Amino acid sequence: MKFVFYAFAKRINSTKIPGNGHVVEGNIFEPCEILAPVLIISPNNYNITYNYVQIPEFERYYFIKSWEFSGGRYYAKCMVDVLASHKTQIGETTQYVVRSASNYNGYLIDTAYPVTSNFSDENIIIKDIFTSEYNYGKIVVGIVGGASTVNGVTYYVMSPPEFGALREKIMAALPTQEGVELEISDTLGKMLYNPYQYVVSAMWFPFSNIPTSGSANIFCGFFDTEISAQVLGKTQETHVIGTYEIPDHPQIARGEYLNSSNYRKIILHYPPFADLELRAFPGGTAITATIKVDYISGQAILDEITSGETDITYNRASASLGVPMLLAQVTTSVNPVQTMAVSAVSQLAKNPVGSVLSWLKPGAKFLDTKIFGLTEKEFDESFDAIFGGVMGDTSGVNNPLLMYNVNTSGMSGSTLYTAANCGIEVIYSLLADEDNARLGRPLYKPVKLNTLSGFFKCATDAFQISGANYSELMLISGYLTNGMYWE
Numbered sequence: 001m002k003f004v005f006y007a008f009a010k011r012i013n014s015t016k017i018p019g020n021g022h023v024v025e026g027n028i029f030e031p032c033e034i035l036a037p038v039l040i041i042s043p044n045n046y047n048i049t050y051n052y053v054q055i056p057e058f059e060r061y062y063f064i065k066s067w068e069f070s071g072g073r074y075y076a077k078c079m080v081d082v083l084a085s086h087k088t089q090i091g092e093t094t095q096y097v098v099r100s101a102s103n104y105n106g107y108l109i110d111t112a113y114p115v116t117s118n119f120s121d122e123n124i125i126i127k128d129i130f131t132s133e134y135n136y137g138k139i140v141v142g143i144v145g146g147a148s149t150v151n152g153v154t155y156y157v158m159s160p161p162e163f164g165a166l167r168e169k170i171m172a173a174l175p176t177q178e179g180v181e182l183e184i185s186d187t188l189g190k191m192l193y194n195p196y197q198y199v200v201s202a203m204w205f206p207f208s209n210i211p212t213s214g215s216a217n218i219f220c221g222f223f224d225t226e227i228s229a230q231v232l233g234k235t236q237e238t239h240v241i242g243t244y245e246i247p248d249h250p251q252i253a254r255g256e257y258l259n260s261s262n263y264r265k266i267i268l269h270y271p272p273f274a275d276l277e278l279r280a281f282p283g284g285t286a287i288t289a290t291i292k293v294d295y296i297s298g299q300a301i302l303d304e305i306t307s308g309e310t311d312i313t314y315n316r317a318s319a320s321l322g323v324p325m326l327l328a329q330v331t332t333s334v335n336p337v338q339t340m341a342v343s344a345v346s347q348l349a350k351n352p353v354g355s356v357l358s359w360l361k362p363g364a365k366f367l368d369t370k371i372f373g374l375t376e377k378e379f380d381e382s383f384d385a386i387f388g389g390v391m392g393d394t395s396g397v398n399n400p401l402l403m404y405n406v407n408t409s410g411m412s413g414s415t416l417y418t419a420a421n422c423g424i425e426v427i428y429s430l431l432a433d434e435d436n437a438r439l440g441r442p443l444y445k446p447v448k449l450n451t452l453s454g455f456f457k458c459a460t461d462a463f464q465i466s467g468a469n470y471s472e473l474m475l476i477s478g479y480l481t482n483g484m485y486w487e
Contacts, residue, residue, distance in 0.1 A: 001025070001026060001027060001028060001055070001057060002023055002024070002025060002056060002057070003023070003024050003025075003026055003039055003041070003053050003054070003055060004021040004022065004023050004024075004053060004054040004056070005021055005022045005024055005047065005050040005052070005053050006018040006021040006022070006050065006051070006052040006053065006054075007047070007049035007050060007051060007052075008021075008051060008052040010052070010084075010487075011485055012063065012081075013083065013479050013482070013483065013484040013485060014083060014084075014484065014485040014486075014487050015083045015084055015087040015090065015091070015484070015485065015486055015487055016084065016485070016487035017061065017084050017087065018052060018054075018061075021052075021053075021054065022047070022050075024041055024045040025041075025045070026039055026040055026041035026042070026045065027039075027040040027041075028040065029075065034058055034060070034080070034469075035079070035080045035469075035471055035472070036077070036078060036079055036080065037055065037058070037062070037078050038075055038076065038077050038078065039053065039055075039075070039076040039078060040073050040074070040075055040076075041073065041074050041076070042073060042074075043072065043073070043074060045074075046067075046074040048067070050064060050076075051063070051064050052064060052081075053076065053078060059085070060080055060081070060085040061080075061081040061084040061085050062078035062079060062080055062081055063078065063079050063080075063081055064076050064077070064078055065077045065078065065079050080472065080475075082468065082472045082475045082476050082479075083476065083479060083484060085472075086465060086467065086468050086472065086476065089465040089466065089467060089468070090449060090465065090476065091448075091449050091450030091486070092448070092449075092450065093448070093449055093463070093465065094446050094447065094448045094449070095446070095447065095449055095458040095459075095460070095463070095480060096444070096445070096446050096447075096458060096459045096460055097443045097444075097445060097446070097447045097449075097452070097456050097457065097458055097459075098442065098443060098444050098457055098458065098459045099112075099439065099440035099441060099442060099443060099455070099456060099457040099483070100440045100441065100443045100447070100452055100454075100455070100456040100457075101436050101437055101438075101439075101440040101441070101453070101454035101455040101456065102452050102453040102454050102456075103443055103445075103447065103451075103452060104255070104440065104441035104442055104443050105255075105441075105442055105443055105444065105445065106254075106255035106256040106257060106282070106441075107255070107256050107257055107282050108255070108257060108442035108443075108444060109255075109257045109260075109262065109442070110254065110255060110257070110431075110441055110442050112439055113431045113432045113433075113434060114431070114432050115263070115429050115430070115431055115432075116429075116430050116431065116432055118430045119427055119428055119429055119430060120250060120427075120428045120430065121425060121426060121427045121428065122247055122425075122426045122428075123423050123424070123425055123426075124244060124246070124247075124423055124424040124425075124426070125422075125423050126241060126242060126244055126270075126289070126422055126423055126424055127241050127242045127422075128422045129207075129239050129241055129291065130206035130207070130417075130418045131206050131207065131208055131418065132206070132415070132418040132419050134160055134204070134415060135159070135160050135161070136208050137160070137204050137205055137206050137207060137208070137415075138157055138158065138159065138204070138205050138207055138208070138209070138210045139157075139158045139159070139160060139162075139163045139202060139203065139204050139205070139325060140155055140156070140157055140158075140201075140202070140203050140205060140210065140232060140295045140296075140322070141155065141156045141158060141163065141166070141199065141201070141202045141229075142154070142155045142199070142200040142201040142202070142296070143155075143156065143198050143199050143200065143218060143219065143220060144198040144200060144220075144221060145198055145219030145220055145221045145222065145223075146216060146217070146218065146219035147216055147231065149231065149232055149235075150235060150296060153200055154216070154218075154219070154231065155231070155232035155235075155295065155296065156216075156218060156229040156230065156231060156232065157210045157212050157229065157230045157231070157232050158229050158230070160204070162229060163202070163325070165227060166218060166225065166227055166229070167327075169225050169226075169227055170195040170196065170199075170220065170225070195220040195221075195223070195225075196327050197221075198220040198221045199220070199327055201296075201324075202324070202325035202327060203295075203298045203322035203323060203324055203325065204322065204323040204325055204415070205293070205295065205298075205321065205322055205323070206321070206323075206415070206418045207239075207293075210232070210233075210237070210295065211232070211233035211234050211237060212230035212231060212232060212233045213230075213231050213232070213233040214230070214231055215228050215229065215230055215231070216228060216229070216231050232295060234295075235294060235295055235296050236292060236293065236294050236295070237292070237293055237295070238290050238291070238292045238293075239290065239291045239292075239293065240288075240289075240290050241270070241289040241290060241291065242288070242289065243286055243287065243288040244286065244287050244288075244289075244424060245285075245286050246264075246266055246280070246285040246286070246287060246424065246426060247426060249263055249264050249428050250428055250430070251428075251430065251431060251434075254431070254434055254436075254441070255441060255442075256282035256283060257282055258282075258428075258431075259280060259281065259282045259283070259285065260280055260281050260282055261279055261280045261281070262429070263428065263429045263431075264280045264426065264427070264428055264429075265277065265280070265426070265427040265428075265429075266278040266279075266280050266285070266287070266306075266424065266425075266426050267424070267425045267426075267427070268287070268289065268302075268304055268315075268424055269420075269421065269422060269423050269424070269425065270289070270291075270302055270422050271417040271420035271422070272319040272320065272321065272417035273300075273302040273317040273318070273319045274317050274319070276302070276304055276315045276317055278304060278306050278313075278315055279306055279313045279315070280306070281306075281313075285306055285307070286306070286307050287304060287305070287306055287424065288304070288305045288307070289302065289303070289304050289305075290302075290303045291303075291321075293321055293322075295322070297322070298320050298321060298322020298323075298324070299318060299319075299320060299321065299322075300318065300319055300320070300321035300322075301316060301317070301318050302316065302317045302318070302319070303315075303316055304316070323414065323415055437454060437455065438455055439455065439483075440454075440455045440456060440457060440483075443456075444459075449486060450486070452486045453486055453487075454485060454486065454487075455483060455484070455485050456483070456484065456485075456486060457480075457481070457482070457483040457484075458480040458481055459481070460480075460481070462477075463476055463477045463480055
């Protein structure tokens with residue numbers, strides 16, 4: 001019987017077939033098992049390097065397990081190589097391949113490799129649309145009066161110096177109205193009239209430009225301050241920060257799944273908003289960020305859109321962007337006795353001012369012992385304290401009965417967030433080193449086996465071909481489910 005011997009290197013779970021070999025005449029030890037024959041050859045045909053043999057008559061290839069010498073002859077104990085012997089039939093079958101070195105699905109998570117405790121990170125600097133300089137920002141001031149913008153309140157856009165000029169004007173002389181001559185002193189006027197009561201809000205925004213609709217004089221109630229400012233054009237505005245590409249995972253060659261949130265964490269830092277942890281997914285990631293501002297309330301919304309090849313997600317955070325400005329006004333008030341006198345005088349508002357003052361002149365005699373609930377002495381003292389300024393006498397300014405108050409509105413906010421760094425932080429979890437050649441990558445797909453190369457592994461042992469006996473089918477099924485090489 002003819003045997004073809006080879007000195008051949010191959011894996012036991014490979015379909016590799018040798019080329020030309022050394023043809024030898026010999027015999028088979030009988031009785032013979034087809035799967036494990038014993039070959040007998042003469043010493044002249046023996047070569048210690050022979051480790052593989054083909055028996056054409058059996059139509060099979062064999063591994064040589066061992067050589068023995070007895071009675072002047074060499075005995076080769078063999079074991080069938082089912083993968084090489086039935087390669088053609090195996091290759092024509094379609095199997096459900098779960099791992100493959102040559103064909104894989106990069107969107108499937110590969111659990112064959114553990115995540116290490118190591119990580120790498122990357123920081124992306126993004127556009128900061130805020131100004132950190134106070135004088136470069138704008139202040140939106142809401143004042144009752146004028147051509148109203150929202151619910152009877154006119155909102156003006158001012159630079160910090162312009163806002164300072166307005167405050168100086170308000171704190172200065174009492175505003176006058178054209179064509180009207182006031183018969184009270186500036187001191188008494190400030191006691192009775194507080195311009196700041198008409199200022200409902202003042203907020204600083206970190207923008208050098210805020211939309212306006214033209215210039216107009218600022219009115220505090222019905223008084224014209226004779227200062228002009230730009231009127232707020234729209235109450236809300238959207239600012240685009242930009243669109244930024246997020247780098248791939250450093251081990252992306254192993255599969256797109258590494259760009260998912262399990263292995264790549266993306267954090268958007270944009271104070272004063274809370275950090276946004278963005279959803280990452282395979283297929284590449286681009287982030288578009290915008291800020292929508294409400295110039296009335298000072299509130300803002302940070303919108304983030306993460307987009308890839310197959311998915312889009314939205315994230316949102318809100319924060320107070322407007323910085324409240326503290327407003328203060330020095331006023332005077334009177335003691336209860338004076339308050340009663342003022343109340344009494346107000347009952348005579350129907351009479352001309354000159355007549356009322358003449359009638360209430362100190363020393364006037366009345367039929368009643370008390371004037372509006374006050375003794376004549378108490379009324380005279382209150383008259384001097386309150387209305388001395390009306391008659392041109394400013395002595396009431398230093399009257400101990402007058403009490404000075406500081407009225408405030410709003411609060412002092414902080415611009416600290418404008419100095420904070422903005423950016424995108426990307427943190428990558430790293431996997432243990434890969435051995436694709438011997439472990440493959442996830443595929444999970446029915447595949448015709450002869451279209452593959454290298455390592456692969458199947459999910460089922462339900463394998464059948466013609467020409468192979470039961471023992472050979474069991475061997476082939478074991479190789480398929482445990483992993484084998486198509487070579």
